[in-house]
Amino acid sequence: xxxxxxxxxxxxxxxxxxxxxxxxxxxxxxxxxxxxxxxxxxxxxxxxxxxxxxxxxxxxxxxxxxxxxxxxxxxxxxxxxxxxxxxxxxxxxxxxxxxxxxxxxxxxxxxxxxxxxxxxxxxxxxxxxxxxxxxxxxx
Amino acid sequence: xxxxxxxxxxxxxxxxxxxxxxxxxxxxxxxxxxxxxxxxxxxxxxxxxxxxxxxxxxxxxxxxxxxxxxxxxxxxxxxxxxxxxxxxxxxxxxxxxxxxxxxxxxxxxxxxxxxxxxxxxxxxxxxxxxxxxxxxxxxxxxx
Numbered sequence: 001x002x003x004x005x006x007x008x009x010x011x012x013x014x015x016x017x018x019x020x021x022x023x024x025x026x027x028x029x030x031x032x033x034x035x036x037x038x039x040x041x042x043x044x045x046x047x048x049x050x051x052x053x054x055x056x057x058x059x060x061x062x063x064x065x066x067x068x069x070x071x072x073x074x075x076x077x078x079x080x081x082x083x084x085x086x087x088x089x090x091x092x093x094x095x096x097x098x099x100x101x102x103x104x105x106x107x108x109x110x111x112x113x114x115x116x117x118x119x120x121x122x123x124x125x126x127x128x129x130x131x132x133x134x135x136x137x138x139x
Numbered sequence: 140x141x142x143x144x145x146x147x148x149x150x151x152x153x154x155x156x157x158x159x160x161x162x163x164x165x166x167x168x169x170x171x172x173x174x175x176x177x178x179x180x181x182x183x184x185x186x187x188x189x190x191x192x193x194x195x196x197x198x199x200x201x202x203x204x205x206x207x208x209x210x211x212x213x214x215x216x217x218x219x220x221x222x223x224x225x226x227x228x229x230x231x232x233x234x235x236x237x238x239x240x241x242x243x244x245x246x247x248x249x250x251x252x253x254x255x256x257x258x259x260x261x262x263x264x265x266x267x268x269x270x271x272x273x274x275x276x277x278x279x280x281x282x
């Protein structure tokens with residue numbers, strides 16, 4: 001197995017471990033879009049843990065920056081307008097669709113949720129179509 | 140406090156997983172989604188690793204009546220596949236393909252200091268706020 005595949009697998013298990021910890025210890029879904037929107041729009045007693053989770057994400061980013069900076073290397077050279085419009089659609093779409101790669105793609109599929117399986121198939125399909133159009137039709 | 144510490148460490152481990160796996164590098168996301176070009180399949184193993192670990196653990200613990208640190212389970216209760224779910228996921232997919240980031244990797248990569256990460260996260264927060272503000276108009280009162 002090549003190193004890139006192995007690292008992807010190890011990283012995936014770490015993500016699965018994190019999701020498991022949130023489920024077993026706290027009884028919550030480790031869905032990032034839900035956590036972020038729950039920080040912006042607080043619900044009673046559900047604000048603080050989300051802030052701590054987000055701080056953990058940022059802290060993990062800092063650890064990567066210090067000890068494994070190549071993980072944060074961005075060679076994509078994306079036109080700024082794509083990043084901005086893409087970011088906007090990610091924010092809007094994940095709230096409309098009640099989840100993103102983590103909440104639907106990891107947590108929901110692990111529970112064999114039909115909604116999450118459909119959501120994941122849909123965002124994968126539209127991600128593939130979008131990259132096809134941008135990389136092979138537009139450019 | 141134990142619950143907040145759990146969330147903090149979970150967030151940290153989640154970010155490390157994203158970084159180790161390559162999810163925090165937009166060129167790898169786009170390479171993975173570029174099925175009809177120079178396809179890079181590595182990120183399949185992120186899903187495979189995460190789902191196989193989490194589904195196994197979920198299976199062992201799902202019959203518990205409460206989480207180990209107390210409180211209650213708040214798991215998603217919606218069951219139906221709705222137009223809202225499919226349209227929202229499609230919009231998210233378009234944004235993912237355009238930006239090369241999904242929410243977790245965007246936030247994790249803020250410490251890279253690169254402007255693309257800040258542009259992405261800023262625009263994502265605006266998208267979330269616009270959703271919340273317009274939801275009553277778009278979805279009706281029950282939305």
